[in-house]
Amino acid sequence: MKGVYGPFRPGSEWAMGDCKIFLIEDRRGNVRYVRECGGGRFERILRGVQSVIVHPSPPLYLPIPGLFSHIYIPISPSIYLHPGESIELMADVIPDIAVSPEKGGLRYIDIFAVSTPKMAVYGGSADGILARYLYKYSGGGYPRLSIPIEIVNEDDEAVTISKVVLPVTYLDIYYKPGDNYSETNKIYVRVNAGVAEVTKGEYRGDGLEPIPKETTESLTSRLGLELASVKKFLTVEDVFLMDRGL
Amino acid sequence: MMSEWIIYLISFEAVNEWYQANSPKIFASIVTLIFFLVFGYILKQITYRYGVRVIPKDIARSISNTIFYFFLILAVFSILNIFNIDLTGMLIAGGIAGIILGFASQTVVSNLLSGVFLYIDRPVKEGDPVEVEGVGGRIVDIGFLSTKIVSWDGVLHRLPNDKVFTSLIKNFSRTTARRVEYRIGISYRSDVKLAKEVILKVISEEPLALIEPGPQVFVSEFGDSAIILNVRFWAPTPKWFDAKMRVLEKIKYALDEAGIEIPYPQRVVWLKEEGKS
Numbered sequence: 001m002k003g004v005y006g007p008f009r010p011g012s013e014w015a016m017g018d019c020k021i022f023l024i025e026d027r028r029g030n031v032r033y034v035r036e037c038g039g040g041r042f043e044r045i046l047r048g049v050q051s052v053i054v055h056p057s058p059p060l061y062l063p064i065p066g067l068f069s070h071i072y073i074p075i076s077p078s079i080y081l082h083p084g085e086s087i088e089l090m091a092d093v094i095p096d097i098a099v100s101p102e103k104g105g106l107r108y109i110d111i112f113a114v115s116t117p118k119m120a121v122y123g124g125s126a127d128g129i130l131a132r133y134l135y136k137y138s139g140g141g142y143p144r145l146s147i148p149i150e151i152v153n154e155d156d157e158a159v160t161i162s163k164v165v166l167p168v169t170y171l172d173i174y175y176k177p178g179d180n181y182s183e184t185n186k187i188y189v190r191v192n193a194g195v196a197e198v199t200k201g202e203y204r205g206d207g208l209e210p211i212p213k214e215t216t217e218s219l220t221s222r223l224g225l226e227l228a229s230v231k232k233f234l235t236v237e238d239v240f241l242m243d244r245g246l
Numbered sequence: 247m248m249s250e251w252i253i254y255l256i257s258f259e260a261v262n263e264w265y266q267a268n269s270p271k272i273f274a275s276i277v278t279l280i281f282f283l284v285f286g287y288i289l290k291q292i293t294y295r296y297g298v299r300v301i302p303k304d305i306a307r308s309i310s311n312t313i314f315y316f317f318l319i320l321a322v323f324s325i326l327n328i329f330n331i332d333l334t335g336m337l338i339a340g341g342i343a344g345i346i347l348g349f350a351s352q353t354v355v356s357n358l359l360s361g362v363f364l365y366i367d368r369p370v371k372e373g374d375p376v377e378v379e380g381v382g383g384r385i386v387d388i389g390f391l392s393t394k395i396v397s398w399d400g401v402l403h404r405l406p407n408d409k410v411f412t413s414l415i416k417n418f419s420r421t422t423a424r425r426v427e428y429r430i431g432i433s434y435r436s437d438v439k440l441a442k443e444v445i446l447k448v449i450s451e452e453p454l455a456l457i458e459p460g461p462q463v464f465v466s467e468f469g470d471s472a473i474i475l476n477v478r479f480w481a482p483t484p485k486w487f488d489a490k491m492r493v494l495e496k497i498k499y500a501l502d503e504a505g506i507e508i509p510y511p512q513r514v515v516w517l518k519e520e521g522k523s
Contacts, residue, residue: 063454064453067482067484067485068482116450116452116453119453119457119482120456121480122458125422125423125425125459125480126420127421128422130422130423
């Protein structure tokens, strides 16, 4: 199958599921970016941009930027761990897609999802955490984002893990132009006394390159938050405590 | 007419005389008043500017206003002192007047105390979407005496603080998610299972409908004219109304497309024929 990621120039066409992207160059040399997804159409004139690059998007923009600050990764089927046991797994999910200028990609031109972006509450509806729900990858030509997760049960009792919740800033995405595959740094989950400590690990892959990242200023306007709030939002806590259920 | 002019001139003379005698004091009073006003205003601005960084905006505003009023009162006392007015007598008189005023202004005091308790308890804050005393809207100001709410139709409502404090307050912004619920009637001829599938599909395709807590669609009642389906799903609290509007419309179109009838109220009428029981 043809890879979804990589550079994309006027005259060529990009398609996945019911989403298509066109780049049309007019007589004056302006490039028009058009995306059609499920009957909807998004259009933008690009000034000073001759080609774009398609890559995975950090999962912090869709469905509504600024509304959530965490990611909810379902572990299905759930994992049962005896005391002292550990497991390393790859959570395969479907990433969002971002389009940025091939050169000087400081601001994303477009961000979209190939499946309906959804959210979930981690914890109770009263005081729970609103998180972006990442669908489990199920093939079908969709792009795949693999998240390596190591879970250790340091408790005296067996535990069942059905989800991993972490701040959006914990995931650094790496991708390969010309492919459909992307992966992130490792995530560590340590279970003890009925709660789990989630920490961000290093990226240990090979041959993949980091996705272009937006500037803080660009992120600020896109999230609709003040700069101070965005900086706070992007501040990585050393440990996220999953204390509202495993 | 003439006598009125004479009285005016005499009084003017008296005022003029008083002014001549007390002009240094008047000047000192004006300087004192300006000093306290300017100093109080600057301190108010500084308190507000730095306060908003660490405490909520409305509380910072109240504290800074209180500081300003404190300096205003100081200015009044200083001016009275300049004119050698004995404050002891005033304080005694003030105490007596305070008791009288206290009885006369119980409601005001009650509102004031309720305002203070509202700040301490903080069941609501500025900007919160609420329903208080049957008024639904957004809080725009919590003052010392009253709370102002702009209702959803854009009308400003002023509610005394004691009413707000003792009322049932529904604050729609304090939870992470809110449930949306519809009761949808489908025809008795319709396939209930299909209808449930169609509705669940619509909900699953709506980004604002949460995956967890999950949606529910179930038969809740056999109505007079329709089978009533209860549809429940959760949406992020800030987007609850958007989700409610969007999904209901999509359900209507989806049910139409699936050939599931939403019936009008019906009544079966039996006509009795002559000679038959």
